[in-house]
Amino acid sequence: MKMSKTGLAVIFAAYVLVPLLLGSNSYVMSLIVAAMIIGGIALAWALLGNLGGMVSFGHSAFFGVGAYVSAILTMKAGVPVLAAMLLGGVGAVVASLAMLPVLRLRGPYFALAILAYAHIFKILATEWTSVTGGSAGLASVPRFPTLMGFDLSSKTGSYLIVLSLLLVFIAAYRVIRSSHYGIALRAMHDSEDATRVVGVNSTLLKALMLFVSAFMTGVIGAFNVHYINFLEPDYAFSGLWVTLPIVAAIFGGYRTILGPLVGAVTVYLVDQLIFKNLIPSGHQLILGALLVAMIIFSPGGLMPLLRKGTRRKHAAA
Amino acid sequence: MLRLEDLSVRFGGLTAVNTVSLSVGTHEVVGLVGPNGAGKTTLFNAVSGLVKPSSGRILFDSTDMLRTPLHRRARMGIGRTFQIPQPMHELTVRENLIVAQRFGTGAVDARKIDEVLEFTGLTDKAERHAATELALTELKALEVAKALATNPKLLMLDEVLAGLETNGKRRFMGMLKELHEKFAVGILIIEHDIETISNLCHRVAVLNFGELIADGTPDKVFRDPEVIKSYTGASDA
Numbered sequence: 001m002k003m004s005k006t007g008l009a010v011i012f013a014a015y016v017l018v019p020l021l022l023g024s025n026s027y028v029m030s031l032i033v034a035a036m037i038i039g040g041i042a043l044a045w046a047l048l049g050n051l052g053g054m055v056s057f058g059h060s061a062f063f064g065v066g067a068y069v070s071a072i073l074t075m076k077a078g079v080p081v082l083a084a085m086l087l088g089g090v091g092a093v094v095a096s097l098a099m100l101p102v103l104r105l106r107g108p109y110f111a112l113a114i115l116a117y118a119h120i121f122k123i124l125a126t127e128w129t130s131v132t133g134g135s136a137g138l139a140s141v142p143r144f145p146t147l148m149g150f151d152l153s154s155k156t157g158s159y160l161i162v163l164s165l166l167l168v169f170i171a172a173y174r175v176i177r178s179s180h181y182g183i184a185l186r187a188m189h190d191s192e193d194a195t196r197v198v199g200v201n202s203t204l205l206k207a208l209m210l211f212v213s214a215f216m217t218g219v220i221g222a223f224n225v226h227y228i229n230f231l232e233p234d235y236a237f238s239g240l241w242v243t244l245p246i247v248a249a250i251f252g253g254y255r256t257i258l259g260p261l262v263g264a265v266t267v268y269l270v271d272q273l274i275f276k277n278l279i280p281s282g283h284q285l286i287l288g289a290l291l292v293a294m295i296i297f298s299p300g301g302l303m304p305l306l307r308k309g310t311r312r313k314h315a316a317a
Numbered sequence: 318m319l320r321l322e323d324l325s326v327r328f329g330g331l332t333a334v335n336t337v338s339l340s341v342g343t344h345e346v347v348g349l350v351g352p353n354g355a356g357k358t359t360l361f362n363a364v365s366g367l368v369k370p371s372s373g374r375i376l377f378d379s380t381d382m383l384r385t386p387l388h389r390r391a392r393m394g395i396g397r398t399f400q401i402p403q404p405m406h407e408l409t410v411r412e413n414l415i416v417a418q419r420f421g422t423g424a425v426d427a428r429k430i431d432e433v434l435e436f437t438g439l440t441d442k443a444e445r446h447a448a449t450e451l452a453l454t455e456l457k458a459l460e461v462a463k464a465l466a467t468n469p470k471l472l473m474l475d476e477v478l479a480g481l482e483t484n485g486k487r488r489f490m491g492m493l494k495e496l497h498e499k500f501a502v503g504i505l506i507i508e509h510d511i512e513t514i515s516n517l518c519h520r521v522a523v524l525n526f527g528e529l530i531a532d533g534t535p536d537k538v539f540r541d542p543e544v545i546k547s548y549t550g551a552s553d554a
Contacts, residue, residue: 180419184416184419187408187412190407191403191448193403194403195405196387197366197367199392199417201420204388
């Protein structure tokens with residue numbers, strides 16, 4: 001896999017410069033981590049949309065299930081936090097198995113069906129009190145461990161964990177997209193019959209994308225629970241875990257790999273650091289207006305817009 | 318190789334294909350003709366798995382196709398083209414063939430793809446965007462190329478010549494004849510042009526209102542009064 005110089009520079013900056021320059025400012029670090037959590041879900045959501053052609057309103061189900069599975073495994077079975085986090089992803093995949101029957105639905109029907117699933121899981125978490133602690137939730141969920149003298153539960157440590165997760169997600173997304181499966185998935189969007197008659201099992205491929213997307217979202221949910229150490233159904237399955245990522249992905253460009261992340265960081269940080277100061281209550285109004293403007297002027301989102309800009313610069317030079 | 322036994326396809330109250338029994342032997346070229354709406358494309362859709370027959374059987378190499386999922390039929394050797402070309406969107410011509418080959422045969426063989434590109438005259442267009450940058454003749458050629466990339470034993474061609482101008486038609490005809498030899502496939506071809514059918518096919522089957530009304534050599538079938546009657550109202554022949 002080829003990596004551009006800009007890419008390497010960004011990774012270096014993210015691993016070294018951000019912690020060095022901002023590590024001491026825990027307010028800014030917590031905003032960055034929050035933006036990356038949304039970015040991670042946005043990436044997983046966009047993967048399902050871009051490759052699988054499915055619009056999901058139910059990703060909060062995977063986020064919540066991942067969080068609960070990881071929290072319960074660490075608290076009741078003593079599984080180490082980092083391992084439990086991955087198992088949280090596996091839990092979300094298992095949850096997504098229940099959604100397989102609705103894979104045949106298209107467009108808005110799939111979106112609504114999966115939204116219904118998200119509610120089912122929320123009800124489950126509320127009612128299954130003996131395991132989930134019910135609506136009171138789970139308190140003092142274990143934090144990230146200290147590794148070789150470095151406290152991963154600190155703001156900077158958590159930042160480095162989520163950063164690493166996102167890089168792995170990006171790499172996985174790139175591998176999938178350029179694989180034969182990825183090419184077939186791209187083809188399926190507008191020509192499903194044509195792809196099926198040459199032997200592509202479209203339902204299986206879509207299911208695989210649902211699993212990958214659910215796994216990523218589940219891991220992010222699990223990361224989040226160990227980061228904040230607390231969990232309750234209304235929070236874990238909140239609709240915000242899907243609406244914010246959708247806004248971020250569409251703003252950044254959901255058909256690109258980096259768009260959702262760039263969108264999440266831009267939208268969230270700009271909103272929290274600037275708009276919130278300008279209009280303390282109702283600052284989301286500006287976000288809404290920005291999203292509308294983006295959809296009107298660059299339907300592909302921010303990334304295609306930036307690319308067009310650089311191409312124009314090259315052309316002028 | 319392909320055997321249809323009393324195949325019927327009904328859409329609600331409409332019987333599109335009515336108890337049709339028909340076979341295509343290995344390496345045989347069979348023409349499927351009939352007026353518009355006779356059920357020819359529906360029959361193709363049933364064999365390739367896009368519609369579900371209401372009754373009857375479809376056997377391919379003695380395997381019951383009705384128990385075989387759509388995506389596995391390509392792997393078994395059933396290839397088809399669409400009357401209205403359906404290139405895979407967003408992909409280049411070459412990527413179209415890679416997907417067809419990878420999923421239709423289970424492996425990728427770049428040399429075979431080059432061979433198919435060359436044979437269908439698409440070598441120069443290989444890196445073009447299939448859905449937006451091809452002319453009609455090229456789109457039709459791509460339909461054939463996609464099917465060939467799956468390494469078919471039976472090739473079902475749905476009006477591949479329709480809409481082409483005379484020269485394009487002649488070249489395409491030459492290609493189809495050569496294809497039959499070179500790739501050792503059996504062909505079931507839907508076509509309106511009687512001259513084309515007579516020129517290309519060993520046998521002709523005629524559908525009218527979903528029913529098979531004739532099946533035999535072109536010479537014999539096109540002299541059959543019932544065929545002529547069904548055809549004269551609906552065809553330019």
